[in-house]
Amino acid sequence: MYPQGQDGNRHRESERMSMLQQVLDAREARWKRRLSLAEEYRRTVVTLTLNIPGSEKARDIYVSAHAGIMERFMSFLKEKQLPLIHLESGVRADGPECIMVVDVPALEMKKESITFEDSHPLGRLIDSDVMDGDGNCKGRSDLGLPPRKCLICDEPARECMVLRRHSKAELIEKVDLMVSAFLDGSEDKRGP
Amino acid sequence: MEITKSVSAGSLESSDLLVTLGPAQNGNLDIIVESIVEKQFGRRIRNIAMDLLSGNDITEGMVRIQDKGALECTLRARMETAIERAKE
DSSP: OOOOHHHHHHHHHHHHHHHHHHHHHHHHHHHHHHHHHHHOOSSSEEEEOOEEEEEOOOOHHHHHHHHHHHHHHHHHHHHHHEEEEEEEEETTEEEEEEEEEEEEOHHHHHHHHHHHHHHHTTTGGGEEEEETTTSEOOOOGGOOOOOOSSSSSSBBHHHHHTTSSSOOOHHHHHHHHHHHHHHHHHHHHHHH | OOOOOOOEEOSSSTTOOOEEEEESSSEEEEEEEETHHHHHHHHHHHHHHHHHHHHTTTTBBEEEESSSSSOOHHHHHHHHHHHHHHHO
16 A cells, blocks of 8 residues: 555545534534524423544444433433423434423423433433523533533543543443443343 | 624534624724633633634634633634634
8 A cells, every 4th residue: 555645644634624514513503403492482492412422423323322312211201291392303413313392491301301311321421401492501510510520530521521531442432332232231121 | 804793603512612703892802711611721712713813814803702612623613614604
């Protein structure tokens, strides 16, 4: 093989940038969709996405895991008698997503979402964002809760992310292990 | 060049940021940074934003950056999109 010259590097660089741009475009589109749903319904908007490191956020195993999580989330809403008004889902460049409108006060919904995350084997990968009918986000800090911890160490996840404390490969390996274990487990349950 | 219209780029989802550009209030270039990692990165965010603005010859305007823990590549991409939209 010929060694790759500067053009090859430049090509890879521009490919990487366009993948980032696709992820960012998807995130911005979802953000606008959330705001417009909040305005339309004047109710709490919940999104359920996955925290997947790296640029390949829409791989089949993640889509399957997200579908499994959504199935449980639907049962959770029913059990807790939290009324669901609107539901839409899809897979974009930044991974599988689901946007819901619920007839539950935003702060209460955030609390319930955290209960759900904590009860799920993939809880640390689940991102449930809650927005009130005026478009304001409700986070863990609004409930007096500490920020989420990193998947690898016990430091706040955001710090590790911004400081890049762990390699992308290490993070992806950890996430894939968790996701595979979850998918294997749900297959076993479907058996005879 | 001065910013004459209000535009935004990004989101307030985690690991992202929302950049809002608007007309200057007093002929200055003001940059407001609100970040969840302000202590560690506030100055760095401001410097990168300043570089990108001056690289695009923007000398007057109001810039607000609401950061939810975005990586530097995200900051740069969101700033560039916002600047493009302001120039349209």
